[in-house]
Amino acid sequence: MIFGRSERGKPPVEPVTLKILVAGGFGVGKTTLVGAVSEIKPLRTEEVLTEAGRPVDDTSGVEGKHTTTVAMDFGRITLREDLVLYLFGTPGQDRFWFLWDELASGSLGAVVLADTRRLEDCFAAVDYFERRSIPFVMGVNCFEGSARYPVDEVRQALDLDDDVPVVLCDARDRESAKEVLIEVVQHAMAYGADRREPVTT
């Protein structure tokens, strides 16, 4: 996207940029959620899972998925000319943990997406954000064909702190994805009010 040159002496608007992370296990719908609200097609680096990757990437329960995001994908929401929100999908596999610190630094908060068929896949992400005191919201992606569980059961199964919001969502649905993001910002506000102290990593 290249725009015409701006007039001389009239500098372009320099927006305030914020980021929210979308984390969770492999194939849980992170890119889908980013794509549902982003104004651009998520920019991404994807690699087709090859035979060599199969033993490492357990696809049981998500057989319909043939590719996995190995670097990162992100979307953009321009809220105002001078206020832009970026959504970063975190790499789904544990071997890309090293990319997380960089993504997490300076982020507003995070969504941890969970699939009730493979709840254990999001344990690592929950741990990660808890340890770094990064505010996060648990989004339970309601896949077709997966059993629905009450929010309280999910909270118990994950042993979440009481103040962590748990929301049921549909990652494909724009309104639903918006609600999840609003929840993250509200939670970050409440969280920030509680403990305005520097986070050390």
Add this chain to the structure above:
Amino acid sequence: MSGDGQGKRHWFDDDAGPVVRPYAMTRGRTTSPAQHRLDLIAVVVTEPHADDPEADHSLSPEHVDIVELCRGTPQSVAELAAELDLPIGVVRVLIGDLVTEEMVHVTRPVPPAELPDESILRDVISGLRAL
């Protein structure tokens, strides 16, 4: 290199990776003295006086691309990397060069470990609701 792509099988394929190694563009450098670690959402803005980057022969085509891309619309580091199809690390070094040359400046996002102003967060919420 290409051109007659149909008839002849290339001796290299995608698995071989890019034909020019990405860090060749940075002449092997992986960091730039000018730059602290640029955040992925740090915004790059072209300086008004940098109106003819091609005239500067010390700049590579990739440098020129960045200056041009960020002129009308400032772009984040992540967007530049995606747009130019270059690794983030390479783009960081190139941006560092341009900062040193005073062709662009970079606005820093809200520092880590600090939440943005509550009024900004309220604006984010109302902005999301209005989508």
